[in-house]
Amino acid sequence: MRMYDLIVKKKKGEKLTNSEITEMVAGYVNGEIPDYQMSAMLMAICFQGMDAEETASLTMEVARSGDMVDLSPIEGVKVDKHSTGGVGDKTTIVIGPIVAACGVKVAKMSGRGLGHTGGTIDKFEAIPGMKMALNQEEFFSIVNKVGVSVAGQSGNLAPADKKLYALRDVTGTVDSIPLIAASIMSKKLASGSDCIVLDVKTGSGAFMKTLESSIELSKAMVEIGEHAGRKTMAVVTDMDIPLGYAIGNSLEVIESVETLKGRGPKDLTEVCITLASNMLYVAGKGDIKECEAMAREALESGRAFDKLVEMVEAQGGDSSVIKDTNKFGATPYRSEVKAVRSGFVNHLNTEKCGIASVLLGAGRETLDSEIDYLAGLILNKKTGDYVEEGEVLAEMYASDKALFGKAEKLLQEAYLIKDEKPEMQPLIHAKVTADGVELAPVLAQ
Numbered sequence: 001m002r003m004y005d006l007i008v009k010k011k012k013g014e015k016l017t018n019s020e021i022t023e024m025v026a027g028y029v030n031g032e033i034p035d036y037q038m039s040a041m042l043m044a045i046c047f048q049g050m051d052a053e054e055t056a057s058l059t060m061e062v063a064r065s066g067d068m069v070d071l072s073p074i075e076g077v078k079v080d081k082h083s084t085g086g087v088g089d090k091t092t093i094v095i096g097p098i099v100a101a102c103g104v105k106v107a108k109m110s111g112r113g114l115g116h117t118g119g120t121i122d123k124f125e126a127i128p129g130m131k132m133a134l135n136q137e138e139f140f141s142i143v144n145k146v147g148v149s150v151a152g153q154s155g156n157l158a159p160a161d162k163k164l165y166a167l168r169d170v171t172g173t174v175d176s177i178p179l180i181a182a183s184i185m186s187k188k189l190a191s192g193s194d195c196i197v198l199d200v201k202t203g204s205g206a207f208m209k210t211l212e213s214s215i216e217l218s219k220a221m222v223e224i225g226e227h228a229g230r231k232t233m234a235v236v237t238d239m240d241i242p243l244g245y246a247i248g249n250s251l252e253v254i255e256s257v258e259t260l261k262g263r264g265p266k267d268l269t270e271v272c273i274t275l276a277s278n279m280l281y282v283a284g285k286g287d288i289k290e291c292e293a294m295a296r297e298a299l300e301s302g303r304a305f306d307k308l309v310e311m312v313e314a315q316g317g318d319s320s321v322i323k324d325t326n327k328f329g330a331t332p333y334r335s336e337v338k339a340v341r342s343g344f345v346n347h348l349n350t351e352k353c354g355i356a357s358v359l360l361g362a363g364r365e366t367l368d369s370e371i372d373y374l375a376g377l378i379l380n381k382k383t384g385d386y387v388e389e390g391e392v393l394a395e396m397y398a399s400d401k402a403l404f405g406k407a408e409k410l411l412q413e414a415y416l417i418k419d420e421k422p423e424m425q426p427l428i429h430a431k432v433t434a435d436g437v438e439l440a441p442v443l444a445q
Contacts, residue, residue: 003027003037010044018057025061029160035167042164042173050178055220056227058178062186065160069192071107073140077283078105080193081275082184084217087205087354088242091272092120092150093256094264097307098276100147101298102291104283107143109153109191121152122363123256126249126328126373130317142314148307149315158186177213181220188225195231195282198222199275202429203240205350211236211429218432226434231282236430237271241383242350244268248362248376248397254325260305267427273299274428331374331397335404339387343417348383352414356407360398372399377411384424387417 001023010016016024024041027033050058071078079099083089096106110120121132134142134151142149161183168174188196198221201207202214218234225232244265246255258264259272273295280291298304312319321327357363361372378395381387394411396404426440 003033003041007037007040007044010041010048013048015051016054016057018053021054021057022061025058025065025160029065029163038164038167039171039173042168042171042176042179045178046173046176049176052220052223052227055178055181056224059182059185059189059224060228062158062160062164062182063190066156066158066190068190069109069136069157071140071192071194074105074107074143076103076105077195078107078143078193079195079197079279079283080106080108080188080191081197081199081279082188083199084184084201084207086201086239086243087350087357088244088247088252088268089199089201089239090120090123090244090246090252090256090268091199091275093123093253093308094259094268094272094304095276095279096148096150097260097304097311098272098295098298099279099283100311101303101307102276102280102285102294103147104280104285105143106148106150106279107139107191107193108148108150109157109187110150111153120150122371122373123249123252124150124315124317126253127312127321128318130312131315134315142311146307146310146314148311150311153187153191158190161186177216177220180207180217181224185221185224185228189228189230193230195279196225196233197275197279197282198232198234200234200236200432201239202236203238203350203425204347205242205354206239215430215432215437218430219437222432222434232434233278233282234432235274235278235428236432237274238425238427238429239350240425241267241348242353242379243271245379245382246376247353247357247379248360249371249373250328251374251376251378251397253322254328257305257308257322257325260299260308261302262300269299270427278431329374331372331399333398333401333404335396335398335401335408336392337394337396337408337411339381339389339391339393339415339417340412341417342387342389343419344421345381345383345385345387345393345415346418346420346422347416348379349414349416352410353377353379356396356410356414359407359410360396360403361400375399375403377407381415384422386421 361375
């Protein structure tokens with residue numbers, strides 16, 4: 001096989017065989033295929049696409065390039081959830097304990113923040129003492145005992161994806177549905193769970209800005225999962241508005257705890273119930289209505305909150321800050337962003353909210369940036385809310401007063417205030433399974 005011939009083949013729109021994809025991925029990982037040739041292939045895929053079989057083949061080869069985690073030492077069905085990334089998206093902290101409280105194991109490997117989106121590992125590390133780098137024996141033991149564990153991804157999980165993503169990032173080839181799907185699903189398949197629920201975000205704060213592209217990505221990923229023998233489904237959820245009110249690591253943990261105590265924001269609670277219900281459903285716990293009732297009972301009874309406390313303690317974290325979130329403390333400085341006119345919030349640019357949080361210290365501007373776990377912002381007003389001139393739109397928290405200027409400017413730009421009230425979008429836009437696509441009007445909210 002010559003890489004030159006494969007590039008020309010894909011450039012013409014022809015289909016690559018399984019063996020060609022296998023050799024290509026292996027050759028690139030071991031250094032036989034140079035970056036410039038793989039860049040040409042990635043660009044050819046961007047223009048010509050890949051069919052379902054090609055995409056599944058690429059995904060499996062990328063997954064097999066490193067460790068394939070065997071979760072068989074964990075008893076029972078294992079279910080995983082993956083989010084494509086958003087702002088204020090702290091759903092894992094809430095749904096992991098809900099699902100575990102309902103008797104289904106959650107063995108989740110998560111990542112850190114990327115750009116304007118927050119990372120689950122960063123959020124959990126805001127809890128003092130919380131150990132996120134677990135070896136396999138520790139990870140399995142906690143899942144068997146508690147029912148849920150969240151750990152950082154192994155350094156050797158799908159290494160081909162890490163190498164390919166770095167190349168895509170600098171060659172303008174990130175926005176290809178087959179390449180995005182293969183990147184996400186390779187890590188999910190390598191992580192070893194039996195069932196996968198995908199939370200595909202759509203809107204201004206998501207990677208996929210339109211509902212059409214979000215559904216297209218969902219379909220591609222569901223096809224890959226089913227092709228690999230994993231029960232897979234996707235829920236397309238709204239990210240045109242931040243989820244909940246808190247953006248920033250300890251702030252989001254506090255809001256998650258409030259949600260597990262039944263006092264959380266309505267949007268966060270409903271998205272978490274939807275995702276947890278579908279995780280229970282793919283794990284075979286009943287029909288979707290029965291699973292929703294189970295999830296709500298676990299939340300309302302306090303059993304899910306107890307599971308979070310158990311998990312935190314099992315991973316060395318100080319559970320006293322979960323039981324009393326005032327113990328997290330606060331940044332030395334706080335500043336308010338006030339409305340410059342009266343009216344309804346017609347749009348809230350979610351990406352700008354995420355970037356503002358990063359500027360305050362809650363995220364990383366570079367790989368080497370240190371996170372201020374207490375930094376971030378609380379949104380007092382969101383899309384659809386009425387606001388008076390001078391009323392507080394958002395509260396900013398930082399350890400350095402000098403950080404407020406740029407963040408406030410960005411937040412003022414993020415709020416679009418008009419006289420008329422906007423038409424609100426649904427929280428859940430669509431559900432995608434192997435049987436097809438259900439759009440929001442069909443779904444029970």
